[in-house]
Amino acid sequence: MLTLVSTPIGNLGDISQRALDALESADVVVSEDTRKTGFLLTHFGIKKPQLSFREDNEQRVLPKIMEILSSGKNIALVTDAGTPSISDPGFILVRSALAEGIEMTAVPGPTALIMALILSGLPVHSFTFRGFPPRKSGQRKRWLEIDKDSPHTLVFYESPYRLIAFLQDALEVYGDRSAVIANDLTKKFETLFRGSLSQLIAELQQTDLKGEFSVVIASADYNP
Numbered sequence: 750m751l752t753l754v755s756t757p758i759g760n761l762g763d764i765s766q767r768a769l770d771a772l773e774s775a776d777v778v779v780s781e782d783t784r785k786t787g788f789l790l791t792h793f794g795i796k797k798p799q800l801s802f803r804e805d806n807e808q809r810v811l812p813k814i815m816e817i818l819s820s821g822k823n824i825a826l827v828t829d830a831g832t833p834s835i836s837d838p839g840f841i842l843v844r845s846a847l848a849e850g851i852e853m854t855a856v857p858g859p860t861a862l863i864m865a866l867i868l869s870g871l872p873v874h875s876f877t878f879r880g881f882p883p884r885k886s887g888q889r890k891r892w893l894e895i896d897k898d899s900p901h902t903l904v905f906y907e908s909p910y911r912l913i914a915f916l917q918d919a920l921e922v923y924g925d926r927s928a929v930i931a932n933d934l935t936k937k938f939e940t941l942f943r944g945s946l947s948q949l950i951a952e953l954q955q956t957d958l959k960g961e962f963s964v965v966i967a968s969a970d971y972n973p
Contacts, residue, residue: 751843751851751854752771752775752823752855753854754825754826754833754856755831755855755858755859756789756827756828756830756831757858757859758831758860758934759936759939760936761792763858764789764793769793769795771856772790772793772797772825774825775825776797776824777825778798778799779802779825779827780799780802780826780828781801781802781803781829781837782829783800786827786829789827797825800814803838804838811841814842815846815849815851818849818851826842830861831858831860832857832859835862836880836906861931862906862963864934865934865965866902866965868929868931868941869902869931869941869965871966871971872902872967876901876904877896877902877903878905879892879905880906881905881907882918889915890922893919893922893923894922897922897923897969898969899969900968900970902967903965903967904963904966906961908961908962909959909961910958912930912958915964916953917950919966920946920947923966925945925946926966927966927971928944928946928966928967929965930949930953930965931962932958932960932961933960936960
């Protein structure tokens, strides 16, 4: 059995009983960062062997994971925070498990994009999640152009190091739309910044940017 287990995105109180049960019943916990997952397991008194499964070692480690599953053992897959496969490792493992007929399930739970979306105050009935943008400005602008005329609310992830550059490119491509930026969701200093893209750029240029950011941008036809 392969179980994709959603874990808290900041506040450990958001762990579900099903997630704890899945971790407890696993023979091996496959995790993006064994140190972070080790802290989670220790906090809840769970002792399990871990196997690192990151973006830079997915192809190399995948055969070992499949060997464990094929031997009849249970694996719980977790990411650093949130839901596996959502802008994190997991997709190729799911595809491989499906191809080999491995039994699979998932434990639903926290994911930053949904929390940011529902708190944004922007339309939620239809949205497009685009994940992390390209790092270089030229590529990023071409990537943003794809959704320039989209009727859907747009959701992105971005690091503190590229957030302002991303917003500047979004302003150039999309115009001065309404947007909301969520930082450190569920944590002590959870913050949401609201305004037009130009207003947010000006505000964030005066802000010490730390942590992970979710960016929600209004659709092309949004009229508040």
